[in-house]
Amino acid sequence: MMKDVHCISQLSAFVDRELPKEEQREIAEHLLICAECRLEHDRLKFAAGLASHLEHRDAPPSVWTAVEIGLDGKTHNPHGSRRTWVRFPVLAGFAGAAVFLCAFGFLAYFALFTGEPFQANLPANSSGLPPRTAGSVEPVDPNAVPANSVIALDPVNANSNIAVTAPAANAPQLPQRQYFEFETLAGAPKVGSRSTATNLVVGDVLETDAVSKARIEIADIGNVEILPNSKVKLVGTNPKQHRLALDRGSLHAKISAPPRLFFVDTPSATAVDLGCEYTLEVDEKGSSSLHVTSGFVAMERDGREAIVPAGAMCLTRRGKGLGTPFSADTSPAFRRALEHFDFGGGGSQAIDEMLTNKNFYDIISLWHLLSRVKRDDRERVFEALVQYVRLPPEVTKDGIIALNRKMLEAWREEVERAWFE
């Protein structure tokens, strides 16, 4: 499987989306678990992003004139006298060298045959440089803020609303769209007080009522359907990330892009696209529910992360953080027990309920629980999971109970394989 093998040699093709769909998916999955490849991927993607700024331009009219003259059998240079075999700068260089040699010979002659050092009649400015004029270039103050500085979205500041910051001095002004287009699917969605808008500019809030729906085009990477009774804000968009904030309601995102390009902030966590399709809901209290239907999504909060694969869900509660991912097909009893454990302080009692009601689909939750439960409960969770997913040869029970990182990683791959199979 691709997941086990570095894929550095294929990363350009991956970034350029030149691989078959299956290989694209395998590499995307590998990137989730391999920091080395992910780092290389980020570098290549950065280079590819810059290269996509290359310009397309029309040739000036003089070129056609030159072609016509060439066709008539005459030689013609569309831009004057540039095309000389030895160009002016070359001649200037040779001339300079010749002058230098003559001067050197002259000085040598004086020194050797007159016995006196040569004294040139220098001007008052003894540096020999021409005097500074009004048009001369002054030294640049490195701390001066250039006049063309722009205020740009800070792409690093997660969970921000419109975080703005002055960019580094000398930062270039990039040609980029600061808005998304959207279309009305039903009713009359509103952007601020504008009910006829078709663009969502950075900072704009789009609201739908009980009967309205809209679809936002997320640059060229996919789209997001805003479902009824929702309120969503465009936090920022640039080549490195596109960010929405869902304050309440629901959205359905369909994204086809390299991981970590599209983010949705909610009051209780951030959904990070890892190449996927998902539905995200936020209730009036700011708690959220994520259901992934394709690929992977990472839910993040305060440095913690839960990777949620296709077919799984994840809940978050405002003030209580991230819940444990669980199968969308799990039994109501298992789900109740898991919510009790995650948000109700259920502890060992909730684990008992889960283990009583578990089935194969709960391997995703059991895996996450290994590192979330107390050591006393971990062995029980281990025994439950090993019923469904075999231990790789290099992994031991003691290693898992001790939360040995390498062993956990090796078993996780088995869990993931079993999940997708």
Place this chain on the structure above:
Amino acid sequence: MEKRALTSNEPTTAELLDQCSRGDREAMHTFYVENQRCVFSIALNYFGGRREIAEDVTQKVFLKIFTNCSFRGDSKLSTWLYRVTVNACTDEARKLNRFVDLAGVLTFGEPKGGEVQQLMTESEEISGVVAAQIAKLRPKLRAPIVLKYVEGLSYNEIAEVLGCSIGTVASRMNRGHKQLAARLEHLRDAI
């Protein structure tokens, strides 16, 4: 490219090229108008935004097509035109390398660190900076990157133009991306 013959009155591209080879100046102009942007853009980015060289290359490409057309119809016209253009760029680059460009050595040299930032601020054109760095790549790495990002060709199409395998294109793209990333690393924070 190759968008002709949408109506029955218009000649196909092959017919147009045939008319060109028989000296029909109007057909030549039509062909030029349809294809000059692609040829000029490839040359412009291949030579790091140096317009004079790009104009020369464009002129040579069309003169070659009109006076000594080698299109045999065994590939798509666009593939053939890209190939002629890339070959003309390669030839021109070889000629330029025959003598040292004293203009570059004496006036600019290799901009480093803050100088690059300063140059960028002056030009306010990131594409110019990127093109300048692409022009420093070896021709083998430069051509596929220009074809990919200027013309939007797939690896398969690039392989056809360059007469190599897709694997070779992927490998060259990988090396080109790596070198570009290293040379443009200083832009990361700025962007």
